Amino acid sequence: MALSGGHKDRGELRIHESLDELKTDLADYIAEISEASVKERGVFAIVLSGGSLIGLMGKLSEAPYNKTVDWSKWYIFWADERVVAKNHADSNFKLAKDSLLSKVPIVPSHVHSINDTVSAEEAADDYEFAIRQLVKTRVVSVSEISDCPKFDLILLGLGPDGHVASLFPDHSALDEKEEWVTFITDSPKPPPERITFTLPVINSASNVAVVVTGDSKAEAVHLAIDDVAPECPLIPARMVQPAKGKLAWFLDKPAASKLEALNSSQ
Numbered sequence: 585m586a587l588s589g590g591h592k593d594r595g596e597l598r599i600h601e602s603l604d605e606l607k608t609d610l611a612d613y614i615a616e617i618s619e620a621s622v623k624e625r626g627v628f629a630i631v632l633s634g635g636s637l638i639g640l641m642g643k644l645s646e647a648p649y650n651k652t653v654d655w656s657k658w659y660i661f662w663a664d665e666r667v668v669a670k671n672h673a674d675s676n677f678k679l680a681k682d683s684l685l686s687k688v689p690i691v692p693s694h695v696h697s698i699n700d701t702v703s704a705e706e707a708a709d710d711y712e713f714a715i716r717q718l719v720k721t722r723v724v725s726v727s728e729i730s731d732c733p734k735f736d737l738i739l740l741g742l743g744p745d746g747h748v749a750s751l752f753p754d755h756s757a758l759d760e761k762e763e764w765v766t767f768i769t770d771s772p773k774p775p776p777e778r779i780t781f782t783l784p785v786i787n788s789a790s791n792v793a794v795v796v797t798g799d800s801k802a803e804a805v806h807l808a809i810d811d812v813a814p815e816c817p818l819i820p821a822r823m824v825q826p827a828k829g830k831l832a833w834f835l836d837k838p839a840a841s842k843l844e845a846l847n848s849s850q
């Protein structure tokens with residue numbers, strides 16, 4: 585690893601020399617949290633996003649993880665989903681299914697994708713309802729400090745504009761405090777209709793990892809992590825701040841290139 589360290593309140597920084605190294609570290613990290621969750625709770629509730637994250641998780645379907653991970657205990661959710669049919673090229677479910685979920689022995693009924701037959705608003709309501717049922721049966725834990733679900737691990741990507749999940753800069757969805765899942769119909773990144781976990785849910789997780797590669801994201805990474813001037817834009821990724829949980833950043837060197845930590849250690 586090029587650098588492994590921490591920022592005083594922005595979590596753990598895991599900066600990698602190569603994509604291959606990042607992929608191995610990410611697979612190890614997910615496998616470790618899976619093992620700890622299964623040991624503690626008997627299940628592992630993991631939340632995926634869309635985009636490049638899924639390809640970066642690819643090693644999980646290879647040896648040794650395909651045999652060592654207790655896939656039967658995995659419950660899968662999405663931090664955000666595009667409101668399209670499940671077989672549509674834009675579907676985050678389809679992306680994860682094709683590249684990962686179909687290659688490992690996950691129990692099909694443990695895969696909690698959205699209802700793709702209804703409007704964005706109804707899909708968000710349905711998804712929240714489904715999660716509420718799983719909180720009741722403790723497949724998903726509940727936070728000690730809010731009434732929110734406490735997922736074992738939420739994995740997020742980062743957009744060059746600083747968005748995470750489908751929480752975009754200056755969007756009213758960032759202010760949602762009551763709902764666990766909300767919807768938008770004006771996403772600046774196509775397609776426009778999406779559902780998304782809200783910040784209170786993301787910040788109630790036991791572990792949150794943001795996985796970012798490429799120099800187009802370097803400025804957003806800097807704004808999300810470094811102690812920047814108050815007049816700098818407050819991007820959604822900076823609002824990711826688990827109250828009790830752990831935050832980790834998986835970065836390649838180009839994504840980390842504007843970080844103070846990297847520049848001061850050289």
Ligand SMILES: O=C(O)[C@H](O)[C@@H](O)[C@H](O)[C@H](O)COP(=O)(O)O
Pocket residue numbers: 633634635636637664665666676740741742743747748749750773
């Ligand atoms: O469905 C989505 O669009 C996402 O969940 C979104 O938040 C994504 O993770 C980022 O836009 C990063 O995407 P890339 O890693 O592909 O740039």
